[in-house]
Amino acid sequence: MAKAVGAEPESLLGIFRDEPRGMRMNYYPPCQQFDKVIGLSPHTDVGGLTLLLQVNDVQGLQIKMVGKWFYVNAINGAIIVNIGDTLEILSNGKFRSVEHRAVVHPNKERLSAALFNYARENLVISPLPEFVKDGKVNYRSISYRDLLFTSQLDGRNRQERLRLEQ
Ligand SMILES: O=C(O)CCC(=O)C(=O)O
Numbered sequence: 001m002a003k004a005v006g007a008e009p010e011s012l013l014g015i016f017r018d019e020p021r022g023m024r025m026n027y028y029p030p031c032q033q034f035d036k037v038i039g040l041s042p043h044t045d046v047g048g049l050t051l052l053l054q055v056n057d058v059q060g061l062q063i064k065m066v067g068k069w070f071y072v073n074a075i076n077g078a079i080i081v082n083i084g085d086t087l088e089i090l091s092n093g094k095f096r097s098v099e100h101r102a103v104v105h106p107n108k109e110r111l112s113a114a115l116f117n118y119a120r121e122n123l124v125i126s127p128l129p130e131f132v133k134d135g136k137v138n139y140r141s142i143s144y145r146d147l148l149f150t151s152q153l154d155g156r157n158r159q160e161r162l163r164l165e166q
């Protein structure tokens with residue numbers, strides 16, 4: 001990703017190397033009233049990259065694009081890679097975190113496992129100079145701690161609040 005903007009890979013790698021990882025296992029029981037409930041509310045992940053596996057190959061992950069929800073339809077056993085808010089800010093918006101949610105299946109249970117990579121807890125996150133073209137900084141700085149603790153399941157609101165007016 002750093003190479004995509006002509007930067008040294010170390011500029012991004014250095015931020016996540018040897019830092020904590022988190023893993024979440026999600027279990028979604030089947031629900032006949034699948035159109036009236038939600039498995040996991042719309043949100044973006046907070047960290048760098050998320051590696052996500054639909055453990056028992058039941059689809060349920062959806063992403064929002066141009067105001068509409070779409071199934072991801074992942075290949076069986078494939079790992080889905082999502083971009084998180086930290087990476088969006090570091091990359092000055094070159095890579096955008098994806099708003100996603102999980103829906104439930106009417107008669108199949110669903111399992112997913114997500115591996116998150118986090119930044120150093122005392123890091124102040126702001127766009128890396130390598131990603132700032134023409135001096136245009138698109139995001140306010142925020143401590144990683146504050147970003148983490150303002151995390152809520154509220155769609156893309158968190159990083160939209162950090163975007164600077166153009
Ligand atoms: O179950 C899924 O496919 C999504 C899980 C997820 O978004 C998460 O754990 O952050």
Ligand SMILES: [Fe+2]
Nearest residue numbers: 043044045100
């Ligand atoms: Fe997520």
